[in-house]
Amino acid sequence: MYTPVYEIPFIPTESETDQLIAGSSKKMAALLQLLKETAIRLEVCRTRWVDFNPKQKTIRVRAEKNSNPRIFHISDELLNILPEKDEHILTANVRCLQSHCLQLRKRLAKRLNNSRFKEIHFHT
Helix, strand or coil: CCCCCCCCCCCCCHHHHHHHHHCCCHHHHHHHHHHHHHCCCHHHHHCEHHHEECCCCEEEECCCCCCCCEEEECCHHHHHHCCCCCCECCCCCHHHHHHHHHHHHHHHHHHCCCHHHHHCCCCC
8 A cells, every 4th residue: 555755845945035036037037926925826827917906916816726716915026027018917838937947946056056946946
């Protein structure tokens, strides 16, 4: 009989998360900041400008994987780094995002001599 082995997930420090955001491109920084503030999955890639309310500083996230739609408050910092208005706020292929983030994490781990960056993923 198989018994699964459970591990405590890796949780980066807030300063490591901030360094990762600061070292990325504007579009990736907006995505990472949004994931940091809301702890949502990559479902944000489907978020459109009609889901975004800059006056109330909120973003509406559509349901995915049997979850419920939600509304999150976002910071002024995130408001300042969001990309220009177009159909989708953060449109990208998930695999491309993961690949880009992997390269970013490797580059920062080497530059800052901190191998913990390699352990940071979208779900952490």
